[in-house]
Amino acid sequence: MxxxxxxxxxxxxxxxxxxxxxxxxxxxxxxxxxxxxxxxxxxxxxxTPDYIVEAALAAVHDPKNYRYTPAAGLPDLREAVAAKTLRDSGLAASASQVVVTNGGKQAVYQAFATLLDPGDEVLMPAPYWTTYPEAIRLAGGVPVEVFAGSDQGYLVTVEQLEAARTPRSKVLLFVSPSNPTGAVYSAEQTRAIGEWALENGLWVISDEIYQNLVYDTAGTPSSAETPGHATSIVEAVPELADRTILVNGVAKTYAMTGWRVGWMVGPPDAIKAAANLQSHLSSNVSNISQRAALAALTGPQDxxxxxxxxxxxxxxxxxxxxxxxxxxxxxxxxxxxxxxxxxxxxxxxxxxxxxxxxxxxxxxxxxxxxxxxxxxxxxxxxxxxxxxxxxxxxxxxxxxxxxxxxxxx
The missing domain is CATH 3.90.1150.10 (Aspartate Aminotransferase, domain 1)
Structure with missing residues (x-):
């Protein structure tokens, strides 16, 4: 044998x-x-803020949450995610362009799995979150590191990306603010990178999980009362929307790491494919957690x-x-x-x-x-x-x- x-x-x-x-x-x-x-x-x-916990408690007692629901997410939550995406990322997307996932990590994996064929390269600025290269490899892709050190403020340049691009390059990974560095690309830097990606026909996967935790932007200090703004790549270059998947979630902004609710937003064909994958992979996220996430996005932000x-x-x-x-x-x-x-x-x-x-x-x-x-x-x-x-x-x-x-x- x-x-x-x-x-x-x-x-x-x-x-x-x-x-x-x-x-x-x-x-x-x-x-x-x-x-x-x-x-x-x-x-x-x-x-986790009390009003979110109270929404979850109410959901526990509602029998409609005891059954399967749409694999792509509760309609109300998908609407709320679309509204949040317009507000914070400047992208007008319909609820049908949203898939709710089991945390941002599943959204990252599904985004790569949806776009990559074996051998496709992903331009991956480094330092990078430890899960990115593993998710890329699991999807059959090849991570290509593009490193920027402390002397560059951990921000890669268009010139570095162009030097790393090959005929196999299909996706650019864009992360701002960054884990692990906390670096934030300015609006000008984001626009330059986005225009370069558009000119070269690349897809963009943009991880925006920390977009609401910004303190200074483009070197201009903001007071504690006036938060800075992380410019989304689709806000800087709206023409990229048809080739961009945004991934996000409630974990970091709302202290909800254990609730496991993330999402992906993108063009209809990519999102439909990702929803099909999720229907076989995990089906719907816990309805209780989804109700809590809905409260987080639509409730008071104090x-x-x-x-x-x-x-x-x-x-x-x-x-x-x-x-x-x-x-x-x-x-x-x-x-x-x-x-x-x-x-x-x-x-x-x-x-x-x-x-x-x-x-x-x-x-x-x-x-x-x-x-x-x-x-x-x-x-x-x-x-x-x-x-x-x-x-x-x-x-x-x-x-x-x-x-x-x-x-x-």
Whole structure:
């Protein structure tokens, strides 16, 4: 009999999510009694706003939510997503152009699966979220990294993208604000990239999950009372709408990571294909979670602004404190809730009897000697960087930085 591998090569080649791996290790050490402070997970520390929870409680008692509903999402929620997309992304889309997914991660996977054939290339600016290359490969595509370091503010240029483009290039991945860097493209930069993509006949998958968490845009500071704006690529270049899929969700803006509601918005043919895929993959998202998401999008936004202001305060604090560490360079992020220090100045030096040569080794040293969990740059692209989420309480955020300052003094 022929011997087959127990697990398919396709699935066996997937790497575990580095951010979740580091977070799990931190939680395991905390369970052992060690006072580990974790900056690993991209998860707001706030509770989901009460009005959203109340909507879910009401939905639990409504029998109409106990049955299958349309695989593409509840009609009311799809309408609300379309309205939010017009408001925040400048794209007029009908509810039929929306598919509600089990979190933004499913939307990312389905977008690539819908567009890619084997061998198609995706231009993927780096540093990148750890799931992107895996989702591309699962869809049969080939991720092509286009790297921009701290000297560029982690923002790729049209010239870099053009240098990476080949006859196999089909999709441009565009992410602003960025995970892991917090970088935000200006309106001018977004327009230039969008026009280049349009001229070259590329599809665009634009991840807008952090679009409501913006503090400064294009280098122009905004007060805590006047948030900045992340320009959507379809807002900058409306002609791209027929070749763009937007992915988004409620997880980050509304502190709803565990509710698992995301969505994708795009041209009718692509969205119909994605809905067909979802009908076989997972069918409809939990109706209770969909009702909660509907309340989030249509209800009062005061709690959202309160959280944004708290993130802004923490952003300023962590950047200021990290930049006191010699050898660590921390650009100021303009969106999301991450900082992405360049730590090349800390490598190849002895710290507590250990000489790390990579950011992976440095992250291990930080965890063991300072009891602080950070995610190494290898999870997001080249070595030499670490990611810290500032979506945790003010006191642990400052205490963790104090430990780093002591370790690297």
């Amino acid at each position: 022929p011997e087959f591998p127990r697990v398919s090569r396709r699935i066996g080649s997937i790497s575990e999510s580095a951010t979740l791996k580091v977070d799990a290790k931190a939680k395991a050490l905390q369970a052992e009694g060690r006072p580990v402070i974790s900056y690993a997970a991209g998860e707001p520390d706030f509770a 709690a959202v602004e309160t959280m944004r202001q708290a993130f802004d305060r923490r952003r300023k604090l962590i950047v200021s404190e990290l930049n006191t560490i010699p050898g660590m360079v921390t650009p100021t992020p303009e969106g999301a809730f991450y900082v992405y220090p360049d730590v090349t100045g800390l490598l190849n030096r002895e710290w507590g009897g250990v000489t790390p040569t990579t950011s992976l080794e440095l992250a291990d040293l930080i965890l063991e000697q300072a009891e602080v969990a950070v995610v190494p740059g290898e999870a997001f692209g080249p070595s030499g960087y670490i990611r810290l989420s500032y979506a945790l309480g003010d006191e642990p955020l400052l205490e963790g930085v104090r430990r780093l300052q002591k370790l690297f003094s």
